[in-house]
Structures are given as structure tokens and as C-alpha cells.
Amino acid sequence: MTGALSDVLDEQRDAERRRAVRALLRTPLLTPRDAEYALVRKHAGHLAQWFAREAGWSLRADPGVARLRKVPGDLGDGSRAASVKDGGARARQPFSRRRYVLACLALAALERAEAQVTLGWLVDRVVAFAADEEITRAGIAFTMEDRDERGDLVAVAQLLLSLGALVKVAGDEQAFVNRSGDALYDVDRRVLAVLLSTRRGPSLVAAGDHGARLAAVTEDLVPDTEDGRNRAIRHAITRRLLDDPVLYYADLTAEQRTYLDIQRGPLLKRLTEATGFMAEVRAEGIALIDPTREATDFGMPEEGTEGHATLLLAEYLSERLRARQEIVPVAAAERRMAEFIGEHRAHWRKNVGDPGAERTLTAHALLRLAALRLVRWHGDEVTPLPALARFGYLEATIIGSKDPS
Incomplete structure (x- = not known):
């Protein structure tokens, strides 16, 4: 009985460690608000050794935060940008270059912040930092007078909320965009301290192009x-x-x-x-x-209009792959998407019939497929990749049929 109990406990321990590994792969920064944080803390010693040995990644697990310092295998892959849901958008919108700059400025401001901040306070600090000569020389300017710019700051705040760097206390972000209110946040300095995941401080790197830096x-x-x-x-x-x-x-x-x-x-x-x-x-x-989908940030297939449209476009591009068409024009994909809208609009949301909806759906689908390494998307061209073949369908071949006569 002792041996059987030991085996059960070992299996339970290994299952917990596997869950903790999957949690860190999906969300490399966890706080006590995350369900898997306790598991990571419990097995922190084993996890730190395993990640360091197998991937060369370091794990820091302290009271209040667990941070896996992942370094991408492909530094040139830009297909999985930070993203948040914008307003009433159903699909998550990837961050633009301007939003990334704004996020860095906001983090610089938060380093000098008190325990609580408002979006209005962030506006003042970001505008001041944005006046830096190097930023203006790069052609980037923020005044925060424009509704879109204020919406970009809200998107950054939503990202920091999801990371745990900010914790909402009161207020409403949309009211801030509409200039009818503000939002108040607690600043979690433990999370801020571990956000940067680099081997060297960026300020210590000599000038060079983006890839070299x-x-x-x-x-x-x-x-x-x-x-x-x-x-x-x-x-x-x-x-x-x-x-x-x-x-x-x-x-x-x-x-x-x-x-x-x-x-x-x-x-x-x-x-x-x-x-x-x-x-x-x-x-x-x-x-x-991942059969559990616990480590999966982009799933496929997914429900909803975008999910169905992405699956249909994947099937179309898979057909092009089997036909040995190495390059598919984005315009051709958009035309096929317009046909899908005609076939399925009764089951999709109402605005898919709006002018240009096929371009929006195609762009969303290509972003998702590129993130899953199923296609490469360069400007006006798409290259289907071999793994896309798993979403293709062949005509059924019936074998063993009997002669009806």
C-alpha cells in the first residue's frame, strides 16, 4: 500500500508540474490573482532548474509575482504582437508601433509614480516624455488631445491591467476617452520590477538597427x-x-x-x-x-464569425498549397472571403455585409494564421506553409462498395 500511495503522490506532483510549465509558457508573468500562481510557487525550484537546463530561461518566483524570462527562438518573428480588445471590437487588435512607444513611455512614468495613478496623470507624464528629441526625430508625437491617441493610452492601460502592473480601483476608461471621466489604478511595483526581460539593459547597447539592438x-x-x-x-x-x-x-x-x-x-x-x-x-x-489548450494563446478553430472565417480561409489557402501555388495574392484571399460572406452571412454577425468587411475579416484571419506559423504574410502576398495542410480536405474516396445490381 505504501508503494501504491507513493506512486499516486508522484503522479500528482508530476501533473502539477506539467500544469505549472504550461501556465508559464502561456503567461510568463503570474501574480496571486492567477489561478496557477500557487502551483508555480510550490514547484519553483524544480521549474527553475528545468527551464534553465532545457531552454536557458530563468524563473523568478517571489511572494507577489512569478516571472519566466523567456527569450524568443526567432527574434525576427513579429506575428504575435501584444493585443487588447478595442472598445466594442470582437477581435483583439494587435499593438501598432505607436502603441508600443506609448507603452514604454507609460512604464517610464510609472517608475516615478506614487502608489496610485490616474489616466489623466499618465497623460501629463507621457506628453512630457514624448517631447524627447530622439522620439520627435523618429517622427512620433503625442499630444493626447486626439480621441484616437487617448484610445491608444487606454489600450496600453488595458495591457498593463492584464499583466498586473496596474490594478483598477475606480473609474471608467471609456469615460476618459470621451473626456467625461477618469480611471484610478493601484501600481504594483513588484510586477513593474520584473517586466523587462533582457540579458542587458537597453541603455547599455550601442546604437544600431532594430535587429542588432x-x-x-x-x-x-x-x-x-x-x-x-x-x-x-x-x-x-x-x-x-x-x-x-x-x-x-x-x-x-x-x-x-x-x-x-x-x-x-x-x-x-x-x-x-x-x-x-x-x-x-x-x-x-x-x-x-497541447491537448489541454492550457498553453495555447491562439487557438484554431475558434467560435464566432472571425473563427469560422479564419478556418474557411485556411481551407482555401490549403487548396492553393496542394496545387503548389507558392504565393497567393492577398487580393485573391479577399475575393474568396467575399464569397464566404455571401455563403454564410445568415449565420455571421450583421456587419459582415458592410462595404470592405471582406478586407477586415481577411486581415484578421491572416494575422491569426501567421501567428500560428501556418502562413507567411508579406505586404500583398501570402505564402502558405506546410503545416496548413492539416486544415485541408480531400474528396472522399469510397472503397469496398458493392455493385447495386
Whole structure:
């Protein structure tokens, strides 16, 4: 009986650790308001060792906040931007460059803030910081007199609320946009202190283009030994397997591909056992599938008009992939979306019949498909990727039928 009880307790412990890993992969910053925070704190020692060994990511778990410092496997991937729901929008809207700048200015203001702030207070500080010569030279200006700019600040506040850096006390953001009210927040300094996830402070990086600066602030110091180089390769591959929906062999360097060919079995075994994911290995690459959806930030298929439209467009692009059409014009996708609207508008929301609705739905669908690594979207062109084939359908082939005569 003692052995059986020990086995049950071990399985319960391992299941809790897998849940904690999935929670951190989906939400790398957790506070006591998050259901999984207690699990992460309980198993913090094991989790810190596992993430450091397998992915080279550090975990800080303190009273009040748990922060997994993830470094993307692909620094050039911009398909999964920060996003919030704007006003009455049904789909989450990705952050623009201006919103990212505004978010940085707001965080700089909050570093100097009292325990509580209002949106009106943030406006004054952001406008003052935005007068910096480097920001104006980049062609970015904020006056906060425009309704859209005030809406952008509200979007930033919503993002900080979701992260736990701000905690709402009273007021209404929409009233602030309409100039009929304000909103009051508590500032959580523990969250603010761990938001930045870099190896080096951005102010310590010499001038350069965006890619060079991003690489510099996230650079890992690797010993110039065979073990150090292999560890760096393992970390790079693991980060993409854990953080990206699909790892394509074509995106790997020759060294990474050689390492993965040799170590694929043991590597996938360690990752699947620790996460509860299932490994799907295909000729073009590998995907770790989360059957629980607990680590999934972008799901597919999803309910609603956007979800159905995205699935239909994925099927259309999958047909183009099977037809070996490497590039699909966005205009062609929009025309197909217009046909989908005609076929399904009775079941979709009413405004899909508005002029230009096909462009909006197509853009949303392509953003979702790009984030899932099912397509690449460059300007007016879309490239269907191999994993998109799982959303295609072939004509049924009936076998074993009997002659009716």
C-alpha cells in the first residue's frame, strides 16, 4: 500500500508540474490573482532548474509575482504582437508601433509614480516624455488631445491591467476617452520590477538597427567549448519547440539541423514528459501539440464569425498549397472571403455585409494564421506553409462498395 500511495503522490506532483510549465509558457508573468500562481510557487525550484537546463530561461518566483524570462527562438518573428480588445471590437487588435512607444513611455512614468495613478496623470507624464528629441526625430508625437491617441493610452492601460502592473480601483476608461471621466489604478511595483526581460539593459547597447539592438539585449554568453556550443544549439531549438506553434527544418541552421537529427528522440521525450504535449513529427518539421489548450494563446478553430472565417480561409489557402501555388495574392484571399460572406452571412454577425468587411475579416484571419506559423504574410502576398495542410480536405474516396445490381 505504501508503494501504491507513493506512486499516486508522484503522479500528482508530476501533473502539477506539467500544469505549472504550461501556465508559464502561456503567461510568463503570474501574480496571486492567477489561478496557477500557487502551483508555480510550490514547484519553483524544480521549474527553475528545468527551464534553465532545457531552454536557458530563468524563473523568478517571489511572494507577489512569478516571472519566466523567456527569450524568443526567432527574434525576427513579429506575428504575435501584444493585443487588447478595442472598445466594442470582437477581435483583439494587435499593438501598432505607436502603441508600443506609448507603452514604454507609460512604464517610464510609472517608475516615478506614487502608489496610485490616474489616466489623466499618465497623460501629463507621457506628453512630457514624448517631447524627447530622439522620439520627435523618429517622427512620433503625442499630444493626447486626439480621441484616437487617448484610445491608444487606454489600450496600453488595458495591457498593463492584464499583466498586473496596474490594478483598477475606480473609474471608467471609456469615460476618459470621451473626456467625461477618469480611471484610478493601484501600481504594483513588484510586477513593474520584473517586466523587462533582457540579458542587458537597453541603455547599455550601442546604437544600431532594430535587429542588432534586439540581438544585443537578449544575447546569451556561451563558453567557447563544444559543450557550450551544443548547449546553445539545444536552447535555441527548445525555445522554438516550446514557444512557436511549428518548428520548420528549413528555418534551422545546418548545425541546428544536424544536432536535431541526432538528438530528436531524447529531446522530444524530455519536453513531452515535462509539458504533457504531444510531438507531431512530419517531413517538414515538428509541432508540439497541447491537448489541454492550457498553453495555447491562439487557438484554431475558434467560435464566432472571425473563427469560422479564419478556418474557411485556411481551407482555401490549403487548396492553393496542394496545387503548389507558392504565393497567393492577398487580393485573391479577399475575393474568396467575399464569397464566404455571401455563403454564410445568415449565420455571421450583421456587419459582415458592410462595404470592405471582406478586407477586415481577411486581415484578421491572416494575422491569426501567421501567428500560428501556418502562413507567411508579406505586404500583398501570402505564402502558405506546410503545416496548413492539416486544415485541408480531400474528396472522399469510397472503397469496398458493392455493385447495386
